[in-house]
Amino acid sequence: MSEVKILSVSKSFNSSKVLNNINIDIKNGELISLLGPSGCGKSTTLKLIAGILNPDEGDILFDNKSVLKLKTEKRDAAIVFQEYLLFPHMNIYENIAFGLKVKKIPKKDVDSRVSELLETIKLSSEKYKYPSELSGGQKQRVAIARALAINPKILLLDEPFSSLDINLRNEMREFVLEIQKKYNITTVLVTHDKEEALIMSDRIAVMLDGEIKQFDTPYNLYKSPKTKEVANIFGERNYIKGKLINGVFKADNINIDLNNNESYEEIEIMISKEDIILDEAKENNCNIATIAKKRYVGDKTYYEVKYNDYTLKLSSTNDGLEIGDNMSLKFNSHNIKYFCEK
Ligand SMILES: Nc1ncnc2c1ncn2[C@@H]1O[C@H](COP(=O)(O)OP(=O)(O)OP(=O)(O)O)[C@@H](O)[C@H]1O
Ligand SMILES: [Mg+2]
Known part of the structure; x- marks a missing residue:
């Protein structure tokens, strides 16, 4: 001691x-x-x-x-x-x-x-x-x-x-x-x-x-x-570069409300695999992602999805999705972290 x-x-x-x-x-x-x-x-x-x-x-x-x-x-x-x-x-x-x-x-x-x-x-x-x-x-x-x-x-x-x-x-x-x-x-x-x-x-x-x-x-x-x-x-995450305008992250075809009042010309957000959520796509839904890869590891499944021009990696407890499926995509925005380093 x-x-x-x-x-x-x-x-x-x-x-x-x-x-x-x-x-x-x-x-x-x-x-x-x-x-x-x-x-x-x-x-x-x-x-x-x-x-x-x-x-x-x-x-x-x-x-x-x-x-x-x-x-x-x-x-x-x-x-x-x-x-x-x-x-x-x-x-x-x-x-x-x-x-x-x-x-x-x-x-x-x-x-x-x-x-x-x-x-x-x-x-x-x-x-x-x-x-x-x-x-x-x-x-x-x-x-x-x-x-x-x-x-x-x-x-x-x-x-x-x-x-x-x-x-x-x-x-x-x-x-x-x-x-x-x-x-x-x-x-x-x-x-x-x-x-x-x-x-x-x-x-x-x-x-x-x-x-x-x-x-x-x-x-x-x-x-x-x-x-x-x-x-x-601590593992692979998703990174997207863009700007922050009054707490809203903006990049090509992406807007994510981070619920703060901050603004930065150049930032990079980090989204963990478990903070991207796939849901059933509805007709009028615009956040559509397509499953591109699937890796089943037992207690979870890793997916790679195409979303606009981005390739995102996520983990899910839903193992029933298949390559080519279109899903609606959401972010757990309160868990998103950002870096202002160049
Ligand atoms: N006695 C020594 N003489 C010369 N170089 C050494 C000596 N001990 C360690 N080094 C060097 O110091 C660096 C750090 O070594 P260290 O053993 O602390 O690494 P480590 O983080 O424990 O790596 P590992 O995970 O491979 O065990 C290495 O580049 C190693 O070659
Ligand atoms: Mg050692």
């Missing part, structure tokens, strides 16, 4: 800047994600928090005290990597107990702590098995239990689920959330999976090219991204 502050941190490798002026504050017991594409500096940030690397500039504080002079083992931050890195010659019990033995904790305290963790990860009956006898998900649970054994103030998870299949991944996400809440442990999760970040995080730091582009709640990041580049991290 600890607050973490990353203050104006920069880091270069071989004179190429990998992190540029990173600022993140993490509250006690909060789970935040570092989300961004490969190479953007996520693992480097995690290693700086753990003390595996040191920043070139800036400071890192745990509970308002700088930890830069503290070695990794003195920081009370436990890191779990994508590869489980269990000790192959030790059984599960010994793997989890390892950190406690290094700290010379009395045997009976080690026993009770390891038993509690084995129960939490639901592997009490497997404690004499060796890592090679476990499934991927079981190994990952042991790795997390081993990290938690020493009662770390901060749990650092570097893409811990990416090698698991989708069902196991969902199970492990729930498991980590349960443990994280149970022990109220400040957690930083590194992921490049937007869905994982949205599901798990209290807040997400969106990283691109070594910078934090927006640090916000999942809801705000999805609904109100500050820039198009942040919006694009």
